[in-house]
Amino acid sequence: MTQIGPTSEDPSRRKGVGPLIPPLTEAQRPLRQQIFERIRAAGLIPRVTLARELDVSPASVTTICAELIDAGLIEEVAPPRDAETARGRPAVALGVRAGAHLVAGMKLSDREHTAVIVDFAGNLIADMAVPRQPGPMTLPDLLAAVETLLAGVCAKAQIAPKDLSAIGIGVPGFVDVALGIVHWSSVLHDRNVSLAAAATAHLGVPVSIDNDANLVALAELWFGAGRGLSNFAVVTIEHGVGMGFVMNHRIFRGSGRLGMELGHTKVQLDGALCRCGQRGCLEAYVADYALAREATTALNRPITDTLSINALLESLYDHAKAGNTTARSIFRRAGRYLAVGLSNVVNLFDPELIILSGERMRYDYLYAAETLAEMDNLSINSGRPRPPIEIHAWGDLLWAHGAAALALSVVSETLLSANRDIAA
């Protein structure tokens, strides 16, 4: 037998090879969590199908489902009467007990604050949108705004805030979801704010926070076009440019939870000044303040207290539609920079789908045929078609839905995590 490599190894000092994966990773969640998530995703599912899909014994499924039923998290649902077939009545199905928990999701933005309340099965109970004056707030002002919004949406749902099991809040900017810290946001004056802890103390309900673009990706993953996709990108164009990326059916965040800042990738050396303080960021060419900067010159209308950015951009859009070449060139230029950003996403991640989302997507010049053609030119030429691009201009309630999905996942993970007795 041929010996490969050195033979002088001391067997007592073996270090091993291969990735050092902790016993419980994202991919290897506790079985009861996998079972619960499968039931939640299916809507209704019989035990026998659960066992087959998760490749576990029907006996383990029966045991764990009995625990989940005892804990009040799932329930048995009888099949509809007309489901009788030649092979007899179909099996009793399991579903999430919708009334087990209620959560709220909120999005705070420069233009308006929105909120939804959903039940444990993800059904919408109430929603609310409140316009606001743009600009950063102090933490006490932001907490007061959150409290008012929460009181309003709870009144619509005919519940008290203390009836909620968790709240998810999305803010623009650099957010560490694990530590609950906002490092920087356009809605907050201060940097490095422990917003999750402050909001939890202020509202008396556990609060989780995340970057708003991640929450749009989460909304697509839980409620929208991304439910069946393993890898896709959501690019948001609003006051800033954001991206949420789903990898293997989970939001990818990076090692310090600050990844995927597409808006601050550089598209021009020594280029336009960005809100982050650096130059040449994609956001500085595509976001609304970038368009507004050029519009004030093109339309000769400075932004005043009576002329908002929104009104200015609407006016610019009207001029572009009416054939004003300067107005058109502003949107086209932004579209070309967007093409650079999107082709970088394609070249880096090869996603199955790119969803463009946010208020600005109503301005169709941004994704005109020439923008998409430019993107094709800049994407690596593999001979395969580039990933499809869909436009979802669903508005802020979608973002709030993403925040509610964050709250739902926090509740279920807390209840079902490995070291916890779910009956407690």
Ligand SMILES: [Zn+2]
């Ligand atoms: Zn920047």
